[in-house]
Amino acid sequence: MKCRTCGAKAAVNMRQHKLALCKQHFLDWVPIQTARFIKKYRMFGPEERVLVAVSGGKDSLSLWDILHRLGYQADGLYLGLGIDEGLGYSDESRRLTEQFARQHGLKLHIVDVQATYGYDIPTLSALTHRGQNRPCAVCGVVKRHEMNRIARDLGYDVLATGHNLDDEASVLFGNTLSWQAEFLLRQGPVLPAHDGLARKVKPLCRFYEKEMTAYALLRGIEYIYEECPFSAGSTTIYYKELLNRLENDRPGAKLAFYLKFLEARENGLFRSSLDSSQPMYNCPSCGQPTQYEGKCSFCRMIEKVQPA
Ligand code: SF4
Ligand SMILES: [Zn+2]
Numbered sequence: 615m616k617c618r619t620c621g622a623k624a625a626v627n628m629r630q631h632k633l634a635l636c637k638q639h640f641l642d643w644v645p646i647q648t649a650r651f652i653k654k655y656r657m658f659g660p661e662e663r664v665l666v667a668v669s670g671g672k673d674s675l676s677l678w679d680i681l682h683r684l685g686y687q688a689d690g691l692y693l694g695l696g697i698d699e700g701l702g703y704s705d706e707s708r709r710l711t712e713q714f715a716r717q718h719g720l721k722l723h724i725v726d727v728q729a730t731y732g733y734d735i736p737t738l739s740a741l742t743h744r745g746q747n748r749p750c751a752v753c754g755v756v757k758r759h760e761m762n763r764i765a766r767d768l769g770y771d772v773l774a775t776g777h778n779l780d781d782e783a784s785v786l787f788g789n790t791l792s793w794q795a796e797f798l799l800r801q802g803p804v805l806p807a808h809d810g811l812a813r814k815v816k817p818l819c820r821f822y823e824k825e826m827t828a829y830a831l832l833r834g835i836e837y838i839y840e841e842c843p844f845s846a847g848s849t850t851i852y853y854k855e856l857l858n859r860l861e862n863d864r865p866g867a868k869l870a871f872y873l874k875f876l877e878a879r880e881n882g883l884f885r886s887s888l889d890s891s892q893p894m895y896n897c898p899s900c901g902q903p904t905q906y907e908g909k910c911s912f913c914r915m916i917e918k919v920q921p922a
């Protein structure tokens with residue numbers, strides 16, 4: 615297999631795009647495509663300040679690397695979740711994130727959840743009895759709240775996350791199975807700024823997971839290979855496996871599923887549910903928007919676990 619651009623031996627063969635590229639041309643192709651997506655979906659401009667949520671995994675570190683190579687003002691935010699499970703998951707992901715920032719001279723903000731709120735994620739989950747052995751529900755609430763808080767307090771225009779096509783297609787698949795119109799309406803490459811919250815963008819949403827793995831490896835980015843120990847057995851992973859089986863038989867099916875959805879959404883397929891969506895309130899404690907009157911779910915959770 616030869617590189618389409620220079621004819622040298624290809625390092626990456628992307629059946630889904632009918633495109634094979636050598637190492638150099640693949641490493642050029644990824645930022646070019648990313649810049650195209652940023653522009654196409656109007657994610658942000660060169661003058662805007664971007665906060666990249668970095669977990670130490672391949673996607674978020676690659677995103678930070680790509681934005682840096684494209685010349686954007688992109689700083690990192692690492693959230694210390696305190697997930698260990700005998701594997702030192704959080705410690706290792708923090709070490710790799712700090713190492714990446716140091717090597718590239720990038721600014722990294724670190725928020726340690728336990729140091730800030732008194733409890734790590736597994737403890738918060740146990741204390742609130744949410745999610746039994748899987749603290750993902752609590753973790754999701756905390757991550758969303760903290761990312762919003764830091765972006766707002768430090769004056770960032772945009773919050774960028776490293777979700778790739780496999781992540782997006784699997785969430786879409788789940789939302790479609792249960793026809794969650796409100797979620798479907800909100801899913802997309804850009805969530806507009808709202809009530810003091812930064813715009814949220816997913817610049818890697820059209821890259822297959824394996825393309826991001828190839829990018830990280832060929833760029834020599836050291837990232838944490840292990841998934842979070844609590845992700846094992848999740849429905850997201852199950853849906854990813856199902857979609858991979860489909861993709862294997864029909865290369866490009868995953869991308870088509872996602873892009874056709876974006877097109878349908880753009881054409882107003884879910885618009886009526888927006889009209890009837892609930893009004894937003896502001897949490898009296900932290901100021902972030904919430905669907906219900908009164909404190910947001912994060913503030914209610916923290917209040918519940920505080921000693922009387
Ligand atoms: S898998 Fe669950 S606990 Fe682990 S980082 Fe993701 S949301 Fe948090
Ligand atoms: Zn080439």
Ligand SMILES: [Zn+2]
Nearest residue numbers: 897900910913
């Ligand atoms: Zn709140």
